[in-house]
């Protein structure tokens with residue numbers, strides 16, 4: 001097994017999908033957490049230029065660095081057999097992750113780091129009423145078209161784990177209840193023993 005170190009702020013956010021995959025795989029990894037810029041701007045300003053793109057998360061695998069959260073997550077999925085059994089299945093999983101990532105980036109841009117609580121809740125509400133129903137409606141149909149249990153090949157892949165993480169991180173989880181297949185998938189992934197154990201034991205953070 002490669003020696004894996006995952007470095008991110010002390011947050012779930014962009015590193016959590018990779019952590020969940022590593023946890024599900026039972027892989028050993030170093031979960032390195034550096035203080036967020038709002039807690040230690042000086043420390044982050046020192047670290048920033050040492051990273052390939054001035055941002056984290058970073059994954060170190062046997063001493064080599066990978067940047068970009070989705071590339072990191074995809075590597076973990078491939079390395080630990082959660083990326084589909086064929087190149088076509090891998091593409092099917094990528095499709096779901098890319099669809100979710102598109103919405104996630106909109107969420108980041110719209111409100112995730114908004115400090116003004118009133119403005120944040122207005123922006124959240126707008127996101128819940130526009131972007132989310134379209135995305136979740138489309139994903140529900142996609143899931144049904146692929147058998148209804150898992151997104152790819154009738155077995156667990158990172159597409160399911162990333163969907164789980166996206167849904168449980170939503171500020172208003174009731175939005176997901178309108179989509180029965182997605183809801184069942186989220187519940188099923190949340191009940192996987194390794195996922196359950198990770199979620200119960202991971203550091204408690206705001207994001």
Ligand SMILES: N[C@@H](CCC(=O)N[C@@H](CS)C(=O)NCC(=O)O)C(=O)O
Pocket residue numbers: 013014037048054055056057067068069070
């Ligand atoms: N596209 C990158 C974005 C990474 C990113 O935005 N990282 C943020 C934390 S979520 C960061 O490092 N912010 C500090 C900075 O940009 O100075 C990815 O998905 O990994």
